[in-house]
Amino acid sequence: MAFLKKLFEQQKDDTGFRPAPFETGYFGTVKADPNFNAQNDAAKLKKAIETKGVDEATIVEVIAKRSNAQRQQIKAAYQQSAGKDLAADLKKALKSDFEEVVLALLLTPPEYDAFEMKRAMKATRSEDRNIDDGMAKSDAKALFEAGENRIGTVCSVLIDILTNRSEAQLCKILQYYGQFSKDGLAKDLEGELSGNFEDCLMTLVKSALNKHAYFAERLKLAMKGLGTDTDTLTRILVSRSEIDLLKIMQEYKRMYGKSLQEDLLKETKGDYEKIVLALCGTP
Numbered sequence: 001m002a003f004l005k006k007l008f009e010q011q012k013d014d015t016g017f018r019p020a021p022f023e024t025g026y027f028g029t030v031k032a033d034p035n036f037n038a039q040n041d042a043a044k045l046k047k048a049i050e051t052k053g054v055d056e057a058t059i060v061e062v063i064a065k066r067s068n069a070q071r072q073q074i075k076a077a078y079q080q081s082a083g084k085d086l087a088a089d090l091k092k093a094l095k096s097d098f099e100e101v102v103l104a105l106l107l108t109p110p111e112y113d114a115f116e117m118k119r120a121m122k123a124t125r126s127e128d129r130n131i132d133d134g135m136a137k138s139d140a141k142a143l144f145e146a147g148e149n150r151i152g153t154v155c156s157v158l159i160d161i162l163t164n165r166s167e168a169q170l171c172k173i174l175q176y177y178g179q180f181s182k183d184g185l186a187k188d189l190e191g192e193l194s195g196n197f198e199d200c201l202m203t204l205v206k207s208a209l210n211k212h213a214y215f216a217e218r219l220k221l222a223m224k225g226l227g228t229d230t231d232t233l234t235r236i237l238v239s240r241s242e243i244d245l246l247k248i249m250q251e252y253k254r255m256y257g258k259s260l261q262e263d264l265l266k267e268t269k270g271d272y273e274k275i276v277l278a279l280c281g282t283p
Contacts, residue, residue, distance in 0.1 A: 028242040029249070029281035032067040041066065042077035045086065049093045056098065056271040059090070063105050064278035068242055071106055097230040098271040101279075104238045116235060123163040123204060131172050139165065140176035143185065147192045155197070158189075162204045170208040212244060216252040219260060223267040233268075233276060241279045249280065 041062050048055035048062075063071065078086040087106050094102055104112055139161050146157035165173065177185045189201055207214045215236055222229035222236075240248060252260045261280050268276060 023247075027244040027246040028240070029245040030064070030067060030241040030279060032070055033065060036066065036070050036073075038070070038073040038077040039081065041070075041074045042081055042086070045074070045078060045090075046082050049089050054093050056094075056274070059094075059102060060271065060275045060278050063102055064275050068105075068109060072108060075106060094271075096272065097234065098275060100230070101234050101238060101272065101275050104234060109239075109242075112239060116239075126164060126166040126169070128166045129168050131168055133172065136169060136172040137176050139169075139173045141180060143173070143177060144180040144188075147188055158201060162201050167208040167211070170205070174205070174209065210251070212247040212251040213255060215240060215248045216255055216260075219248070219252060220256060220263070223263050228267045230268075230272065233264075237276055237279045245280065 044058055044062055048058040075086045090102055146154040181188055222232040249260045
C-alpha cells in the first residue's frame with residue numbers, strides 16, 4: 001500500500017504518480033487509414049480466414065490498423081460480399097486471447113462498454129467538467145467527518161461522493177480535503193477501509209487524479225508476477241486505443257522507466273503479442 005500513499009504526497013522528482021494537466025487533442029494510437037477501402041479489406045479478411053491455418057498477420061494488419069468507424073464499414077462490406085457475419089467467421093477461425101482482442105475491436109465503443117459492464121460494475125459518475133467550489137468544500141468536509149474524524153466509517157457517504165462526482169469535481173474535493181487532514185484522503189482511506197471496498201474507492205480516487213497514470217498502473221499490474229492478466233490488457237488497450245493510449249504509454253514510460261511495448265514483448269507471445277503491439281502503434 002506504500003504506492004497508494006504517494007498519490008497525494010508532493011512529488012520532489014519526476015517519478016511516481018502525479019496529477020495530470022488538462023489537455024485537449026487526439027491521443028489515441030489507432031488512427032483512420034487514409035487509403036481505406038472497405039471492400040478491399042473485407043476481401044483480405046475473407047481470404048485470410050479461408051487460408052489453411054488462417055493468415056493471422058493479415059488479420060492484425062487490417063483490424064488493428066483501422067479506426068473503429070472503418071471496422072464497422074468493413075463488417076458491412078463483408079456481410080454484403082460474403083453473405084456472412086464477419087465476427088462469427090473470425091470467432092470460428094481464431095482462438096484464445098487473440099480471438100478476444102479481434103472480436104473486441106469489431107464492436108462499437110458503446111457495444112464494448114456494454115460487454116464489459118456484464119463483467120464489472122461501472123460507477124454512475126457525472127461527466128460535467130464544471131466545478132462547484134462550494135460543493136467541493138462541503139464534500140471534502142463530509143468525507144473527513146464520515147471517516148477520519150469519527151469512530152467507525154459512514155461508508156454510504158464515501159460511496160455517494162466518490163462514485164457520483166465528476167473527475168474534475170473530485171480533484172477539487174481532494175484539494176480541499178487537505179485542509180481537514182494532514183495525511184490526505186489516500187492514507188485516511190487506507191486506515192479506515194480494507195479489502196475489495198478499499199480497492200474500489202481507491203480506484204475512483206486514483207483515476208480522477210490522473211487517469212492516464214491509473215491505466216498505466218493497471219497495465220503494469222496485469223503483467224506482474226506469474227502469468228499475465230490478458231483480460232485486463234485487452235480491455236485497456238482496446239478501449240483506450242482511439243482515446244488516449246498514447247498518453248497512457250507516456251505515463252507508463254515515466255513511471256516505470258521502460259516502454260509499454262518492451263514489457264508486452266516480454267509478457268505476451270504469438271498472434272496476441274502482434275495485435276496488442278499493433279494497437280500501441282509505432283514505438
